[in-house]
Amino acid sequence: MSSIAILYIAIGPYEAFWKPFRASCERYFLPGCSKTYFVFTDSKRIRSGDHLVVTTVGDEGWPANTLHRFHFFLRQSMALAAHDYCFFFNANALFVKPVLEEEVLPGFEEDYLVGLSWSLGTGRNPDTFPYDRNPASAAYIPLGQGRIYYQGGLIGGSCQAFLAMTNELAFTIDQDARQGITALHNDESHLNHYLLDKKPRCLSTRYGRPQEWDTPSDPSMLFVQKERVLSPFYLFKLKRKPWQYLLKSWYGRVKCTFRRNIDDNLKNE
Numbered sequence: 001m002s003s004i005a006i007l008y009i010a011i012g013p014y015e016a017f018w019k020p021f022r023a024s025c026e027r028y029f030l031p032g033c034s035k036t037y038f039v040f041t042d043s044k045r046i047r048s049g050d051h052l053v054v055t056t057v058g059d060e061g062w063p064a065n066t067l068h069r070f071h072f073f074l075r076q077s078m079a080l081a082a083h084d085y086c087f088f089f090n091a092n093a094l095f096v097k098p099v100l101e102e103e104v105l106p107g108f109e110e111d112y113l114v115g116l117s118w119s120l121g122t123g124r125n126p127d128t129f130p131y132d133r134n135p136a137s138a139a140y141i142p143l144g145q146g147r148i149y150y151q152g153g154l155i156g157g158s159c160q161a162f163l164a165m166t167n168e169l170a171f172t173i174d175q176d177a178r179q180g181i182t183a184l185h186n187d188e189s190h191l192n193h194y195l196l197d198k199k200p201r202c203l204s205t206r207y208g209r210p211q212e213w214d215t216p217s218d219p220s221m222l223f224v225q226k227e228r229v230l231s232p233f234y235l236f237k238l239k240r241k242p243w244q245y246l247l248k249s250w251y252g253r254v255k256c257t258f259r260r261n262i263d264d265n266l267k268n269e
Contacts, residue, residue: 002033002101005083005159007073010041011059014091016229018046021093028095028220029087030104036083040072053079063186066152070170070187077163086162087114090153090223097220099207104156106201112161113200115191116154116208132189137181138172139189141196150195152188153223154208157200169194 006025010018022037029035036051048054057072059065069088073080080086085105106114119129129149131141156162169190176183176190183189206216211225 002030002085002105003083004030004033004035005080005086006035006037007080007086007088008037008039008091009057009065009069009072010039010043010046010091011057011065012042013230015041015043015046017091017093017224018043020224021089021091024095025089028098030101031098032101038073038076038080040069040075063182067173067182067186070166070173073163073166074170077166080163081159083159085156086159087156088154092224092226092229093153093208093221094224095221097218099220104201104203104207106157106161109199110201111198112158113165113195113198114154114156114203115148115150115195115200116203117148117150118205118209119149120202120204129192130185131192132184134181134184136179137183137189138175139183139193141193146192146196148195148202150188150192150200150202151208152185152191154203154221155191165194 006029008018008021018039018041025035025037034051036053038053038055039046040055040057042057042059046054053076055072055075060068073088104114106112126146126149127143129146131146131149132139133143134140135142155165157165169187172190172193173183173187204216205213206219208221208223209216209219211222211228
């Protein structure tokens with residue numbers, strides 16, 4: 001039986017996603033494997049226990065909370081090294097169907113790494129991918145390079161390969177910080193640069209798509225729409241989004257409420 005380390009960050013109100021995530025992960029993700037959860041949080045309500053290791057971290061705000069995820073992981077590097085595989089999931093990840101070992105565990109030909117891409121099979125020109133094009137950044141990828149754009153919400157691999165990647169990404173993020181540079185898409189930009197010369201097992205949107213997307217219709221994992229759990233105003237302030245974001249969020253909520261009322265009326269007829 002493989003031993004799996006699940007890495008998870010729950011800072012501030014993102015704690016609200018933790019219990020549903022763990023319940024769904026226990027039920028659906030690698031059900032035949034032994035799983036230990038490593039949670040990095042500022043919450044007093046999430047405590048270490050059976051197969052749960054809690055590491056206290058501070059709320060550094062955005063984008064530091066996401067940029068420093070690899071630094072968080074390194075604080076538990078010795079404990080992580082005792083497992084066979086490591087997987088990190090975004091806080092709003094939620095499993096809805098079983099995911100088995102043969103689907104996601106990478107091997108030698110995949111550099112013992114696994115990633116998620118929303119561009120897989122779309123035929124999109126890689127020059128249009130949102131790689132960091134700033135030559136001064138350690139995450140820089142020039143035009144003409146790259147084949148796949150990897151999302152940062154699901155990363156995994158053998159613990160040896162995962163920790164090697166974690167060390168390198170923490171280093172390149174620090175390298176940028178010393179130059180006063182923040183990569184275009186924070187840690188995700190550094191991840192794509194690291195995977196440029198690797199051949200990770202690439203998972204499609206079936207293994208992680210936004211909840212608001214309609215396809216694929218049978219995903220094994222969703223990224224719950226954050227606005228359904230967190231306050232849009234909190235996200236607006238946290239990520240310094242434009243005012244249009246608030247208007248779009250409020251419009252979406254009104255639209256969903258309107259649809260539910262119509263459905264309820266139709267059911268009652």
